[in-house]
């Protein structure tokens with residue numbers, strides 16, 4: 001990356017953060033979406049009805065991100081996980097998970113950057129997103145994947161790790177079902193980091209990756225309310241519960 005590129009990327013990052021702050025402020029003053037209406041009319045998942053789930057087939061491309069894989073498993077992204085535009089990723093994540101427009105632009109734009117592709121003109125396969133590099137997203141000590149040095153295919157969940165994670169849930173939802181709390185997740189992450197440090201001779205950890213790893217994991221609390229009943233199909237089969 002040359003100096004001009006670095007400055008331009010810095011400007012994009014600052015603008016996205018400012019945009020995000022405006023959205024956060026507006027959220028305080030605007031009313032919440034009604035239950036069942038979060039996904040817009042006409043988009044897959046509206047009123048909780050999802051397109052059919054088809055598990056990944058031989059040759060399909062999948063990533064280290066459980067939630068993006070679920071989009072492909074339901075055909076919301078192409079089922080083979082290939083030739084996806086960064087703009088399509090933005091739109092599908094926005095519609096399906098109701099993430100802020102700022103985030104939905106930023107992460108695909110950031111991914112185009114580390115893949116050395118153009119956000120506006122190029123396409124990628126889901127597996128490309130699992131690039132293990134200092135400036136990329138995939139990192140050691142994930143909650144649902146063994147480290148890339150031990151298991152090069154990051155496209156499938158490690159069911160043992162998923163079980164260990166969900167087992168940490170000590171909370172209860174109002175209807176009495178098990179719920180992951182912030183404390184549970186913090187404990188699970190520190191256990192994973194300690195364990196990965198011991199078992200992976202090439203283990204690496206940085207402030208950048210830890211911060212994002214924690215942000216990635218916290219979506220399980222913010223988007224899924226920590227509900228183990230909903231997280232189980234999302235993490236085990238990478239499937240949306242009805």
Ligand code: HEM
Nearest residue numbers: 064065067093097107129137138139142143144145216219
């Ligand atoms: C916008 C596009 C997105 C991209 C490019 C992306 C990419 C990734 C990647 C590469 C990882 C692997 C990091 C690791 O090594 O653990 C990851 C993890 C994760 N992502 Fe995403 N993601 C996106 C959107 C989302 C959304 C919308 C959600 C939640 C609804 C989500 C939830 C998660 C979670 C929970 C993990 C952690 C899994 C683990 O620790 O094993 N991601 N994401």
Ligand SMILES: *[C@@H]1O[C@H](CO)[C@@H](O)[C@H](O)[C@H]1NC(C)=O
Nearest residue numbers: 012109112113117118119120
């Ligand atoms: C990210 O988006 C900005 C703003 O549209 C664009 O100038 C930049 O080229 C994009 N980054 C990549 C890697 O395509």
Ligand SMILES: *[C@@H]1O[C@H](CO)[C@@H](O)[C@H](O)[C@H]1NC(C)=O
Nearest residue numbers: 107136137212213215216219
């Ligand atoms: C996951 O981490 C990456 C960087 O490591 C970040 O760009 C992205 O916003 C995070 N995703 C979520 C859902 O927090």
